Amino acid sequence: ELKVEQNPLFLSMQEGKNYTIYCNYSTTSDRLYWYRQDPGKSLESLFVLLSNGAVKQEGRLMASLDTKARLSTLHITAAVHDLSATYFCALSGGGADGLTFGKGTHLIIQP
Amino acid sequence: NAGVTQTPKFQVLKTGQSMTLQCAQDMNHNSMYWYRQDPGMGLRLIYYSASEGTTDKGEVPNGYNVSRLNKREFSLRLESAAPSQTSVYFCASSEAAGTVYEKLFFGSGTQLSVL
Numbered sequence: 001e002l003k004v005e006q007n008p009l010f011l012s013m014q015e016g017k018n019y020t021i022y023c024n025y026s027t028t029s030d031r032l033y034w035y036r037q038d039p040g041k042s043l044e045s046l047f048v049l050l051s052n053g054a055v056k057q058e059g060r061l062m063a064s065l066d067t068k069a070r071l072s073t074l075h076i077t078a079a080v081h082d083l084s085a086t087y088f089c090a091l092s093g094g095g096a097d098g099l100t101f102g103k104g105t106h107l108i109i110q111p
Numbered sequence: 112n113a114g115v116t117q118t119p120k121f122q123v124l125k126t127g128q129s130m131t132l133q134c135a136q137d138m139n140h141n142s143m144y145w146y147r148q149d150p151g152m153g154l155r156l157i158y159y160s161a162s163e164g165t166t167d168k169g170e171v172p173n174g175y176n177v178s179r180l181n182k183r184e185f186s187l188r189l190e191s192a193a194p195s196q197t198s199v200y201f202c203a204s205s206e207a208a209g210t211v212y213e214k215l216f217f218g219s220g221t222q223l224s225v226l
C-alpha cells in the first residue's frame with residue numbers, strides 16, 4: 001500500500017524566513033506532484049516532478065525529488081503572506097487509480 | 112475553458128436522503144476521479160474511472176456509487192446519506208491515468224453536510 005507522509009502538518013512562520021516542507025513516501029515512484037489549496041478553494045497544481053533529481057522552481061517555491069531516498073521537498077525562500085495556504089504532495093503509484101495524497105501542510109505566514 | 116465543473120457547490124441532506132453529485136470536464140480527458148476531503152485526512156479516493164466505460168473502487172467506496180455517463184461526465188451518488196459522509200467532495204480528471212499525463216485537474220468542490 002502506498003503511503004505518503006508530509007511534515008510538518010502545520011507551520012507558522014514569519015515573512016522573510018526560509019523553510020522546507022518534507023514529503024516521504026513508502027514505495028518506489030518516479031512521479032510526484034505538489035498542489036496548493038487556498039481556504040475554501042480547489043487544488044491548484046504547482047509542480048510535477050518526473051525523475052530522480054528533478055528540481056522545479058517558481059518564484060519563492062522550489063521543489064525537488066530524490067527517488068532513492070523516497071523524499072520530496074518544497075522549499076520556501078523569503079516567505080511572503082500570499083504563500084499562506086495548504087500544500088499537498090501526491091504520488092503516482094503508476095496505476096490507473098490516480099494519485100495518493102499526503103495529509104497536507106497548513107502554512108501560515110505572518111507579517 | 113471551463114475545465115472541470117461540479118454541481119452543486121453546497122448541499123445539506125437529512126440522514127437517509129439520496130443525492131447525485133455531477134461532474135463534467137471539457138478537456139477530452141480519459142480518466143476521472145472522485146475524492147473526499149476531511150480535516151486532517153488529506154484527500155481520499157472514493158471511485159475512479161480510468162476510461163469511458165470503466166469504473167473502479169478507490170480507498171473509501173462504501174456508501175457511494177458512480178456512473179461514467181460518457182467521456183465528459185462522471186457522477187457520484189449517495190443512496191442513503193449518513194452523517195459520516197459530511198465532507199468536501201472533489202471531482203478531478205486527467206489525460207491518461209498511470210502515465211506521465213496523469214496530472215489531476217480539480218473541480219471547485221461540493222461541500223456536503225448530512226444532518
